[in-house]
Amino acid sequence: MSHDPHSLQGLKARYGERHRWLLLYTLMLGSMAAVMSSTIMNVAIPDMSHHFTIGQSRVQWVTSGFMVSMTVSMLTTPWLLARYGYRRVYEACMWLLVGGGVVGGLANDFTLVMAARVAEGLAAGVVQPIPAIIILRAFDSNEQGRASGLFGMGVVLAPAIGPSIGGVLVDVLGWRSIFFMVVPLALLALWLSRRYVPTTAPGGVAANADSQGLDWAGLTLVSVSTLMLLNGLVQLRGDDDNVAITLLALAAVGMAVFVAWQWRLLKARHPGARGPLMNLRVFAHRSFAMGALVAFIYGTALFGSTYLLPVYMQLGLGLSPSYIGAALLPSGILLALTIAVVGRLSDRYRPAVLVCLGLAMLALSFALMPMVHPASGLALLWAWVMLGRLGLGFILPSLNLGSMRGMPRELIPQASSVIGFVRMLGGAAGVSVCAIVLEWRLSVAGVSLLKAGQPAASLQAFNETFLCLAAVTALALVAGWRMTEKPLSHPKA
Template identity: 35%
Template sequence: MDDLFERYGPSYRWLATGTCILGATTVVLAQTTVNVAFPDIMGAFSIGRDQAQWLSLGFFASMTAGMLLQAWLVAIFGERRTYAAALIAFTIGAAMSGLATNVEFLTVGRLIQGISAGIIQPLAMAVTFKVFPAERRGTAMGLFAMGIVFAPAMGPTLGGIAIEWFNWRYVFLLTVPSSLLAVLLGMVFLPSRRIPSRLPLFDLIGFMLMCAALFSLLLALSNGTRDGWDSDNILLLFGFGTVAAVSFILWELRTPNPLLNMHLFSYPQFSAAALIAFFTGGVFLTSTFLIPVFVQQVQSYTPLRAGLLLMPGGLSLLLLFPLAGRISDSVPAGFLLSFGLCSFGIGFILLSGVSVDTPFWTFVAFTLFVRTGLGFTSPVTNAVALKSLPFELVSQGSGTISFIRQLGAAFILNAVVAYLEYRVRFHGDALTATQTAASRTSQSFLDGVRRILSESGVPDSVQYSGALHYLGQIIQAQAQTFGFQDAFIILAALSLLSLIAVYVLVRTRS
């Protein structure tokens, strides 16, 4: 890296930071643009919400696995080659997803994108952290966060425009131009090193155990509602996943070349920051899935309108991220994190009251609380975690904190969507049970619908069945609304529970 500073002077840190931000923005864009496309993809391939979530869940899960590969790949090939190769693979995955003819091919493309994104994001964050002096690293993390926030700010809107003007396939192809540009810049401005004559050992056993644990537990969570939580295959998946997870932790503690350096968690501040990253990453990314699906399925928004709904909150992060990064150098981290988590909690409590009648700008105001929570937790968590480590562990710490954040996203998204499906079914059954012949309200509603159908010229023989069908649609819409409200309450509870980790962090600092 010193030779690049000699070649480009002090401006090199900005050239490297810009290159890293472009790559990180590209991979985050792939996470957020797809959220408004779920209803269209569900219709194109005739799949349900539980299967559609795997387009996000598979991305997050494979991204989690990719993050554990990052440190080993950088040790062999250096930042420059690893960054360029990961972006090329990411571009291939984007093309596969955009050209997919079935949901399986689409899922494979998303998995490739996820693995590549898992390598790129912590690598870019670590390089940005290293090129700034120690007293400006809080600001550096704010700048990095501000750069990548362009993606969640504009991603849903760009995805909506792509669907509105073309179709859902172009949502995946949006990132191809920026990926190729980032490859070119990375080959010039990122540090490089010679490939060692003796390759560092790779923890293959640990990697296999982690993948087995991750995908077994996620499959169990996603299929539990459909197959039954006490069914043999779900219990087997839970048991196998738990054994694999415990074996992974024990193996990583004993092996001389761990895939995940468990000794990082011997630094109390890092451990507390990792716990906060797990929950905040999970609740935020889950909300980016739930909100677009709710407004499209319950409020009948178009993909573009759903994207526009999320834009003001995303743009607010352009101010919040650098602000939080700058003041984190002088204001106690515990105060900023507590403020951010309370903002998360307030936002989700407000969202738990949304319905089909919630106005557009009221919804926008609620999402601003959620984005404020992200703005005051993400850069501060990164800065606290990396500042607590010796300089030689920064790269591993960067990869680990990103790994923990994506792990939270994968598990919390899966668990909350499974809970959502369960609650929608529960509320649907409860509402249906109240629609009896003795219910005056139900009979009055049916009579009113039949009267409208009669005035419209519908034959008498189908008026009653038509009225019942419409009543069923009303019940399903209300059940979905109640289910989403319950899901937002869970996110609020998880946000506020994270304050316990902030308390541990503050006590550790003192």
């Protein structure tokens, strides 16, 4: 394979040391498309609710359905990369994003919209662990922070700029235009992948289509359990609590069976045997175990607030989608710049310290939201949003590094996909939990998001939801401080 010009060795011979940066920038573009598809839809949720004449609890599955498919597909990334190589997996994901964007934008039926979102979620889930694998395997330990910061800055620019453009598009062209925004980025990423993404698998070895099979039983267990978890959370808003309790109990049992099955496969492995979908050995490393706990809580707060904030600004404060997008742009740019700076700091300071500082700022930004009131102007709103984005900028480039430094090279692909899975599982639950808490507090106040009137009561419901997010985020500080890491040797991709 060393003579193959498209293998990792061949591309290194052609482009030299700069290939790793060219590869990272190419993956960054695809990740930007994936991240944009996950977050930009939030600004169009109220518009879609009115277009399809469905309630918030159902249209919210546009976000939750994406999150479920993204969460589950992350666990398949190590197997896909080993079997098919970086390039084939990456290009298949980009084509899924293109197809999902076109189908979703042209759909006249909500079921088809949901199918498009699931396809986009599958692609986004497989793509997201790949950059962390590249950073930890291809870059020396004294460059990993810089690489993580540059990558994070680029990825964050997509959701920073996206809502600004998306808000205007929703006002002018409607919600359909949001789907089409992902297509140009994915097509450009496809073109670049033919030049810089290797055909080889992690470690620079040839992809092996005859390698061990995928753990379909484990994938089925985790998929069904995740769906039951989210459906159970949604049913908590219904009239029959027994259904919700049953679904949540089945989800817990399903997850327990999944873990037991993974442990059995891990213990029974022999050459050529099917490996577990999730290698539980990654949790033997304390820094990773603590980082995974932080990632779950962080995902809950991040994705819950990403869903809640645009709805709060649009329906709680009465702002237009275009105004919301323009107002959020400065905080998005601040986030991107913070990530670039903190990435460099991660090479010199303990990532755990940076993670905890970011978590504290994020929790404080949620806790201060009740101080915002339309009658006194919106300056405080922008200040707290900026504080929260500053906190995110400290967390994003530090969490993966703090969790996986010191991890054996062969476990890095598994560790990257597992921590992504845990983060997205928290995120998928966070979106549902935010919707549950919000609707609960709205029902207590006797108001509805789809009906005008009683703005003070609506605002109070949003404020109480933000306080819940602040409490959840603060819980992650304990685990974040217990993250420890060892110096990592100089691994290669």
